[in-house]
Amino acid sequence: MIPKKNCVIQIQDDTLTIVGLSDGTNALVIQYAFATLKQVQSLIGFPNIVTCFLIKIKEGFHPDSVTRTIKDELPDLEVYDQKTFLQNNIREMETGFLPFLYTVAIIGMIVLTTILSLLLSINILEQRKDYAVLKILGSSKKLLWRLILDQSMIIIGTSLILAFLLFFPLTLLIEHIYPEISTKTSLIQIIIVTLITGLMGILSAIISIRKIRKIYPMEAFA
Amino acid sequence: MNQDQPSPIIVKLDNVSKIFRSNSHHTVAVQNVSMQFSRGELVMLMGPSGSGKTTLLTLIAGLIRPSTGSVHLFGQDILKFSQPELQHLRADAIGFIFQNFLLIEALTVLQNLIIVQRFAGKSNHFATQHSLNLLRKFDLIQLAQQFPSKLSQGQKQRVAIARAIANDAPLIIADEPTASLESEQGFEIIQILHELAKKRSKCVIVASHDLRIRKYADRILHINDGQIN
Numbered sequence: 001m002i003p004k005k006n007c008v009i010q011i012q013d014d015t016l017t018i019v020g021l022s023d024g025t026n027a028l029v030i031q032y033a034f035a036t037l038k039q040v041q042s043l044i045g046f047p048n049i050v051t052c053f054l055i056k057i058k059e060g061f062h063p064d065s066v067t068r069t070i071k072d073e074l075p076d077l078e079v080y081d082q083k084t085f086l087q088n089n090i091r092e093m094e095t096g097f098l099p100f101l102y103t104v105a106i107i108g109m110i111v112l113t114t115i116l117s118l119l120l121s122i123n124i125l126e127q128r129k130d131y132a133v134l135k136i137l138g139s140s141k142k143l144l145w146r147l148i149l150d151q152s153m154i155i156i157g158t159s160l161i162l163a164f165l166l167f168f169p170l171t172l173l174i175e176h177i178y179p180e181i182s183t184k185t186s187l188i189q190i191i192i193v194t195l196i197t198g199l200m201g202i203l204s205a206i207i208s209i210r211k212i213r214k215i216y217p218m219e220a221f222a
Numbered sequence: 223m224n225q226d227q228p229s230p231i232i233v234k235l236d237n238v239s240k241i242f243r244s245n246s247h248h249t250v251a252v253q254n255v256s257m258q259f260s261r262g263e264l265v266m267l268m269g270p271s272g273s274g275k276t277t278l279l280t281l282i283a284g285l286i287r288p289s290t291g292s293v294h295l296f297g298q299d300i301l302k303f304s305q306p307e308l309q310h311l312r313a314d315a316i317g318f319i320f321q322n323f324l325l326i327e328a329l330t331v332l333q334n335l336i337i338v339q340r341f342a343g344k345s346n347h348f349a350t351q352h353s354l355n356l357l358r359k360f361d362l363i364q365l366a367q368q369f370p371s372k373l374s375q376g377q378k379q380r381v382a383i384a385r386a387i388a389n390d391a392p393l394i395i396a397d398e399p400t401a402s403l404e405s406e407q408g409f410e411i412i413q414i415l416h417e418l419a420k421k422r423s424k425c426v427i428v429a430s431h432d433l434r435i436r437k438y439a440d441r442i443l444h445i446n447d448g449q450i451n
Contacts, residue, residue: 133324136285137385138313138341140306217285220324221276221397 011043021179113200120152120208131212132220144212149205156201160194232393232425233259233282238291240277251277253448259427261392264419264438267429269445275429278445279395283316284308313341317386321398323378325370331381332366335388342389356384376407383414394418396428412438
């Protein structure tokens with residue numbers, strides 16, 4: 001079910017209505033939902049235990065002064081304003097969930113680099129006679145290496161353009177289907193992905209270039 | 223390389239042998255060959271398959287190194303050349319014609335001619351203009367933007383010859399240049415090679431079974447089991 005405002009959801013015997021969707025509170029491994037105290041106590045089944053309260057400040061009051069007041073009154077409680085709460089969430093993501101994603105990303109990079117270097121190597125082997133002829137005709141090693149690098153960069157460039165063309169519509173689609181998932185992307189992230197992908201292309205070309213060394217000019221005469 | 227004062231002798235082989243060694247046995251491909259090739263002559267190398275014709279051509283071109291003996295091109299011992307020097311020598315001074323033409327399929331006819339001149343250090347502008355002139359001379363200008371796959375066998379070999387002389391190389395090495403061609407096309411290629419030797423003072427070395435070349439050749443060398451008879 002796609003959660004939307006005014007949707008009615010059934011949890012155990014309670015019927016709850018979604019009155020709004022919070023932003024930045026979905027940390028994938030830790031997800032927050034806010035309900036009234038009575039409803040939460042009823043859902044959890046422990047009427048005297050509450051883990052956290054969401055406090056809405058009335059107009060005219062400043063969050064800092066409210067935070068100070070609560071801390072003064074109840075020194076054993078931890079009080080966070082919205083900004084700190086979100087920062088805590090982000091930190092939780094960075095230390096808990098993102099390392100897992102980074103591991104998956106690194107494995108993906110290794111696999112993609114291997115696939116790309118294999119593609120380039122197969123292409124070199126398919127055209128080994130052409131490379132042998134180029135060697136006979138006096139091509140420098142540098143030029144042959146550049147040919148491979150150019151092929152790799154064309155594949156990488158095309159893939160990146162395709163990826164970016166698909167990325168933005170897909171994130172919009174995901175946000176439409178699952179609005180609780182935040183798909184924010186920064187320019188820095190895009191630049192980093194582009195640079196890393198470029199490095200993968202260079203690395204794949206370097207791996208494949210070894211194949212050219214094993215092509216002998218004599219092969220052209222065969 | 224001193225090509226400013228042309229010497230009539232382009233290639234000089236002194237007691238050249240080539241032995242290919244593998245783990246279990248060795249094969250003598252060329253044995254004690256001594257000979258010279260000069261400007262303006264068309265030399266035909268004849269011999270059965272596996273007799274050592276191609277090995278001898280690749281030794282002359284510096285593509286492989288002899289096991290013993292020496293190879294002099296333009297008066298210089300190419301065994302003393304580094305790989306980049308050999309690569310430059312091939313780009314600049316040797317034109318190659320192959321049995322199966324071996325044009326670069328991914329390049330157009332014009333680009334096939336330009337690329338060899340770029341290897342020899344010519345500017346793109348010069349290479350393009352010179353290539354267009356060559357294509358006009360060979361009556362191939364209408365095919366300049368075509369890819370080799372669209373050409374007939376005869377057209378491919380004419381492009382290959384244009385490529386071989388694109389750098390005005392004094393030495394042309396042709397390995398079975400007429401073998402993949404029909405009779406008439408083959409005859410045309412032989413005439414072009416003869417003209418290159420006689421009118422443009424090239425040293426043309428042709429390995430071939432084609433007996434029609436006999437009457438155009440200044441010398442016919444028979445090679446058998448790696449030895450010139």
